[in-house]
Amino acid sequence: KNEVEQSPQNLTAQEGEFITINCSYSVGISALHWLQQHPGGGIVSLFMLSSGKKKHGRLIATINIQEKHSSLHITASHPRDSAVYICAVSRLSNFGNEKLTFGTGTRLTIIP
Amino acid sequence: EAGVAQSPRYKIIEKRQSVAFWCNPISGHATLYWYQQILGQGPKLLIQFQNNGVVDDSQLPKDRFSAERLKGVDSTLKIQPAKLEDSAVYLCASSSRADTQYFGPGTRLTVL
Secondary structure, eight states, X not given: OOSEEEEOSEEEEETTOOEEEEEEEOSOXXXXXXXXXXXXXXXXXXXEESSEEEEETTEEEEEETTTTEEEEEXXXXXXXXXXXXXXXXXXXXXXXXXXXXXXXXXXXXXXX | OOOOEEEOSEEEXXXXXXXXXXXXXXXXXXXXXXXXXXXXXOOXXXXXXXXXXXXXXXXXXXXXXXXXXXXXXXEEEEESSOOGGGOXXXXXXXXXXXXXXXXXXXXXXXEO
């Protein structure tokens, strides 16, 4: 079982719909990250959370530390939101460095 | 602020050939990461540098992969000789602290 699990793996929705992507993890973490990856490979960091909720524009990220669960929400979705959304957790490794462990990503497609 | 630069963007080689990738991190970022992202998977850390020293190379296949970061700025990742299973996107990232990582556009390697 992967340490970071995302659902769904693929999501197709109509423009304007409210989108939710879920992430569960099984290890103790220092923070959780949501990242966006567009075709071509480039990755952009969206949020870093250690508790509560953060909002940036139409994106909202929440985390429940006790349940080891996080959600990424997109309100009023738009075709330009189409991308792969990756959840990652950071924790201290045996080498003393903060190390990211990534989920496999959720491929989101928004249809006009 | 210029982002993380990587070159080349794409590379196609035959198995048993050698290949090298280059990364120029964001100016002033002491920490540099190389990740391997196989299609359909999340990125996997290959090596992490702090300035020009190696912090974590526990998942680097050292029989064929090598990396260096001379002068604590640019870095190169080399594969010698390449295998079919090395086909992936190689991502470079940098950070100034142990939190937000800034990713480059990646190098897509195809081994035939």
